[in-house]
Amino acid sequence: MKPINVGLLGLGTVGGGTLTVLRRNEVEITRRAGRAIRVKVAAVRNLEKAQSLYAGEDIKITTNPMDVVENPDIDTVVELIGGTDLAKSLVLKAIANGKHVVTANKALLAIHGNEIFAAAQAKGVMVAFEAAVAGGIPIIKAVREGLTANRIEWIAGIINGTTNFILTEMRDKGLAFDTVLAEAQRLGYAEADPTFDIEGVDAAHKLTILSAIAFGIPMQFDKAYTEGISKLTKEDIQYAEELGYRIKLLGITKRTAQGIELRVHPTLIPYRRLIANVEGVMNAVLVKGDAVGVTLYYGRGAGAEPTASAVVADLVDVTRMHTADPENRVPHLAFQPDALSNAPILPMSEVCTAYYLRIRAFDKPGVLADMTRILADLEISIDAMIQKEPDEGQEQVDIIILTHETVEKFINQAISKIEALATISGKVTKLRLETLG
Numbered sequence: 036m037k038p039i040n041v042g043l044l045g046l047g048t049v050g051g052g053t054l055t056v057l058r059r060n061e062v063e064i065t066r067r068a069g070r071a072i073r074v075k076v077a078a079v080r081n082l083e084k085a086q087s088l089y090a091g092e093d094i095k096i097t098t099n100p101m102d103v104v105e106n107p108d109i110d111t112v113v114e115l116i117g118g119t120d121l122a123k124s125l126v127l128k129a130i131a132n133g134k135h136v137v138t139a140n141k142a143l144l145a146i147h148g149n150e151i152f153a154a155a156q157a158k159g160v161m162v163a164f165e166a167a168v169a170g171g172i173p174i175i176k177a178v179r180e181g182l183t184a185n186r187i188e189w190i191a192g193i194i195n196g197t198t199n200f201i202l203t204e205m206r207d208k209g210l211a212f213d214t215v216l217a218e219a220q221r222l223g224y225a226e227a228d229p230t231f232d233i234e235g236v237d238a239a240h241k242l243t244i245l246s247a248i249a250f251g252i253p254m255q256f257d258k259a260y261t262e263g264i265s266k267l268t269k270e271d272i273q274y275a276e277e278l279g280y281r282i283k284l285l286g287i288t289k290r291t292a293q294g295i296e297l298r299v300h301p302t303l304i305p306y307r308r309l310i311a312n313v314e315g316v317m318n319a320v321l322v323k324g325d326a327v328g329v330t331l332y333y334g335r336g337a338g339a340e341p342t343a344s345a346v347v348a349d350l351v352d353v354t355r356m357h358t359a360d361p362e363n364r365v366p367h368l369a370f371q372p373d374a375l376s377n378a379p380i381l382p383m384s385e386v387c388t389a390y391y392l393r394i395r396a397f398d399k400p401g402v403l404a405d406m407t408r409i410l411a412d413l414e415i416s417i418d419a420m421i422q423k424e425p426d427e428g429q430e431q432v433d434i435i436i437l438t439h440e441t442v443e444k445f446i447n448q449a450i451s452k453i454e455a456l457a458t459i460s461g462k463v464t465k466l467r468l469e470t471l472g
Contacts, residue, residue, distance in 0.1 A: 038071035039354045042103035042134075044125055045115035046077045046085050046096070049139055049166070052339030053113065053346045054092070064347065068354040072347075078103045104129040111353050113346060114138040123147050130154045130162075135357070137349040139166035139342055145240040148247070148254040152367040159361040163349035168241040169194055169318045171341030172334040173348065178248045178322060179369040185324025187249040189289040189296075191471055194241045196316035196336045197225045197232040198264050198284040202301075203314045206272050206281065212265060224316055234263035235284060235299040242286035246297050249322075250290055250378065251370030255297070258380035262300035271393060271464060274435050275303050278419060280391075280468065281311040287469065294379040296386050303391050303437075303468040310471065321471060329471075384444040389418065392436040392446075393464040394453060398425050402458045403434070409452045415441045431460050437468065 043050050054074060057064065065071050074092075078100040079085040085096050097103070104112055104125050112129040114136060116122055122143045126136050127150075136155070138144065144151065144167055155162045165175045169192070178187065193199050197219060204215040216233065219225035231237045243256040264284050275282050280303040289296040304311040309331055313319040318336030323329045335341035356364050366372060396402045403422070410417060419437040438446065450463045 036070040038073045039068070039110050039350070039357065040073055040075045040108050041111050041113060041350065042106060042109040043074055043077040043113050043115060044100050044103055044122075045117075046079045046089070047115065048339045049342045049346065050077065050113075050115045051088070052343030053115075054089070056340060056343045056347050060347075064351060068351045070354060072350050072354055075109065076103050076106055100125050101128075104132060104134065109134060110357065111135040111137060111350060113350070114140055114143075115346075116140075117142070119143050119146055123151070126151055126162075127154055130158050130160055133158060133160060135161045135163070135353045137163045137166075137346055137353065139164070139346060141167040141237070141240040141244060145243040145254055145256040148244070152372075155367065156361075156372055161353050161356065161364060162367055163353055164244070165349050166342050166345035168244055169320060169332070170334070170336040170338065171344045172318055172320065172332050172336065173345065174245070174320050174322075174332050175248065176348075177330070177332060178245065179365055182322060182324050182327060182330070183369065185326045187290065188323040188325060189287070190242075190245050190249055190320065190322050191285050191287045191310070191469065192242070192245070192320035193283050193310065193313050193318055194286050194320065194336065195232055195235075195238045195284060196318055197229065198235075198238070199313065199318070200224050200316045201233070202264060202267075202272070202282060202284065205267070205269055206276065209269055209273070211269055212267055233265050235261040236263075238284060238286045238299045242288055242297065242299055245286070245320075246288035246295060248369045249288065250295055251368060251374065251376050252295060252378055253368075253375060255380050258297060260298040260300070260383040260386075264301050267301055268464075270433070271391075271466065274393065274421075274433070275391065275466075276306070277421065278303075278435070278437060279306055280304060281306050282466065283311065283313075285469065290378075291381065291387075293385060294381040297380050298383060298386060301466055303466055305470060308471055384442075384447070386443050387440050388443070389440050389468040389470075390438045390446050391464075391466040391468055392438070392450070394434045394436065395431055395460040396434050397430055397458045397460065398432050399458055402456075405456055405458065406434070406436070406453055409449050410436075410438070413441075413445045413449050415439070415445060415449055
């Protein structure tokens, strides 16, 4: 049977890993796909470097990406260049030319996915994107296909390895955020400009995709609440541990009666939960379905071969379905395009969860009474509280309060009133808490 011819846009870390996996497991992959999968052309930025690295490969290497997307012999284009502007134009051109697309580009899909999927639907081609979320963990396939009998209730995931490494080191070594970030950059876990990772943007891109698949809604990245870890202190991590919790940057999306929650932020999780014990650069995703209950998916979220594993799996899927009737393929967002939901994305002020509050107060009588009265007036109940002893010569102490679930707008009102008290010093630190039960 005629091989499937593949063109690569990008031959860097993931592109090189894809070639390696295809070569090493060629026999196994061909057996699973039903025909051979061959990379015929690759577009790169640095021609000389690519030619020296892949001198022995039977691949045409070019600096012009149009040589890939307009090549009539190419069946499937794999987009691995990142970014959104050039990648979008190349993907849409490939689709217009009747080529299937495999991409690892979460930003592209989170921002332009609706347009790309509509174009693919009209042209009758597939867009596969397992590698866009959680690297080698097959979470997209699990939600799109494996859990298709379920009404998904919520998803919560550690979907950025850089931030998980930083939080693990801060907890284990008692170090400050800036110190650990510098170490993460030295080790290559964090970029020179780490903003997308540490401010939660990368995780929000991935969560937007998961939410769309789980609930059958359009991509709505612009409505995702995003809060990173750059303001976290080692003290809050230590206090959380004392109370039986660990802090992780979670992407959380939930179905509620009022709408869909779509939020990324540092979150306290009970330390007994499996996901609370996911360490270093590893990723993990919890999915709650009404029939199956809670399922956990764990593995490497980045790296050459873990991500290549997902890219090649998509290539196998596309190859298997290459000649199938487009109407009988799995829809891009798991639900048929004409059956997508218009459920609204909830603003963060309407989200209901529990909270961790750290309050710096003067060590005087009546302080606790004032704070608890404010919380009670807003019908916010306290789950736990600790008051630290003041350091020698200090007049101020840390008071830690864990609340039961309440609506965010009410906790914000309470914080404003607490900060206005004469006995309170500075701003109240607020973190969210999820039991994930």
